Amino acid sequence: MGKCLECKKFVNVTFFLFLLLFLFLPIKVNSESELLNKEFYQNDAYEATDELPSEVIKNLPSDINVQVAYFLKYFTEQKREVVENWLARCSLFLPYFKIIFKEYELPEDLVYLAYIESGCNPFATSPAGAAGIWQFMKLTAKKYGLKINYWVDERRDFIKSTHAAAQYLKTLYKKFGDWRIAIASYNLGESRLRRILKARNFADYWQVINSDRIPAETNAYLPKWMAITLIAKNPEEYGFSVPTNEVVDYEEITVNGGVDLKVFSVAGDIDYQMLLLLNAELRKKVTPPGTFYKLKIPFGKKKILQEELSSLKTVVKRKRFYRKRINIVTFPE
Known part of the structure; x- marks a missing residue:
């Protein structure tokens, strides 16, 4: 576990x-x-x-x-x-x-x-x-x-x-x-x-x-x-039912900043909503640019994420955040 x-x-x-x-x-x-x-x-x-x-x-x-x-x-x-x-x-x-x-x-x-x-x-x-x-x-x-x-x-x-x-x-x-x-x-x-x-x-x-x-x-x-x-x-x-849900078991992986969470979701075959829940602190659904970030992912997904991440077809887009334009790794439209 x-x-x-x-x-x-x-x-x-x-x-x-x-x-x-x-x-x-x-x-x-x-x-x-x-x-x-x-x-x-x-x-x-x-x-x-x-x-x-x-x-x-x-x-x-x-x-x-x-x-x-x-x-x-x-x-x-x-x-x-x-x-x-x-x-x-x-x-x-x-x-x-x-x-x-x-x-x-x-x-x-x-x-x-x-x-x-x-x-x-x-x-x-x-x-x-x-x-x-x-x-x-x-x-x-x-x-x-x-x-x-x-x-x-x-x-x-x-x-x-x-x-x-x-x-x-x-x-x-x-x-x-x-x-x-x-x-x-x-x-x-x-x-x-x-x-x-x-x-x-x-x-x-x-x-x-x-x-x-x-x-x-x-x-x-x-x-x-x-x-x-x-x-x-x-x-x-x-009079309530006993919850039968499994605990959100997770592990951490260090990833690049400035990456759309959807990229990690696809690469790791991770439910996108689960990824958002595990990383609810990420306000823009993007890892903070200019630094590495410890991303929480479902336990057991680290290997597939590491293997598939480099092979995904992604693009770098300049997106406006607040008053700046930032390069973000995401999927082509």
């Missing part, structure tokens, strides 16, 4: 044990073709990043246990089809999330934040400008080493952005000393939450989260995460 080193089975826990452990810690898709359909990623790009409907906010109970039960009902009824999409799509990436979070010694259940952040959609963009699976804003992304320029937006790279998310969460926990507040600050923003804490001198999480200065979305963030975690770890218990 390629980059996927281990795939742990979901462990079913009771709601009580899950809650106790946490509080004391320092479209249903049936085929690969559907998963690779571009619309599968674009149609619900905002489902996880939209604000909660007013009726949800209005009816949200104050007790954490009841809040989680409320969102279990909300996800299994009103948002059932959306959650089915999340489960299907996230199954492609989940083992990588778990492996990376383990490297940073984070609680494994934090990986399920990706579900409520974006539904594991690397192409998701919020109205505020947060992007990728982990919904990083530009400043935070750059702070944690993600490159963003005209050609590349690594917030959409499912590996690099997960490393950044793990580092960010670990930093938040070190600063706040409470996973609940760390998770809330991931949603609200570290600086904004710190200002609220400083202004009000809050003693604990419950005082913080129930403050009138905390947005309703942040107030609901923790129970939403706890509810989706319970569903993702045991979907059948909540």
